């Protein structure tokens with residue numbers, strides 16, 4: 001009988017909760033997460049806003065490899081509407097996400113230090 005061993009990894013990323021993980025045929029880890037943030041800062045007037053306004057399309061973010069396998073995080077960021085400035089909407093952007101929204105900052109730094 002084949003023995004199974006499991007391990008836990010702390011992704012070190014805030015504001016998300018892992019829902020599911022799939023390892024595909026290329027040994028890439030696809031981690032599906034939901035965002036737990038309940039507010040963000042309006043991109044227009046900088047007020048903290050918490051009135052939910054749906055989510056963005058799913059984005060796929062590359063993170064540090066696990067056991068030499070590529071890691072991709074799938075998430076739909078929540079969007080909030082601002083009641084202070086003519087209903088501008090802002091989507092949540094955690095501090096660990098790079099400016100383009102495609103890489104985590106730890107992963108970006110990993111490349112820069114190579």
Ligand SMILES: [Zn+2]
Pocket residue numbers: 042043044045046047082083084085088
């Ligand atoms: Zn605003």
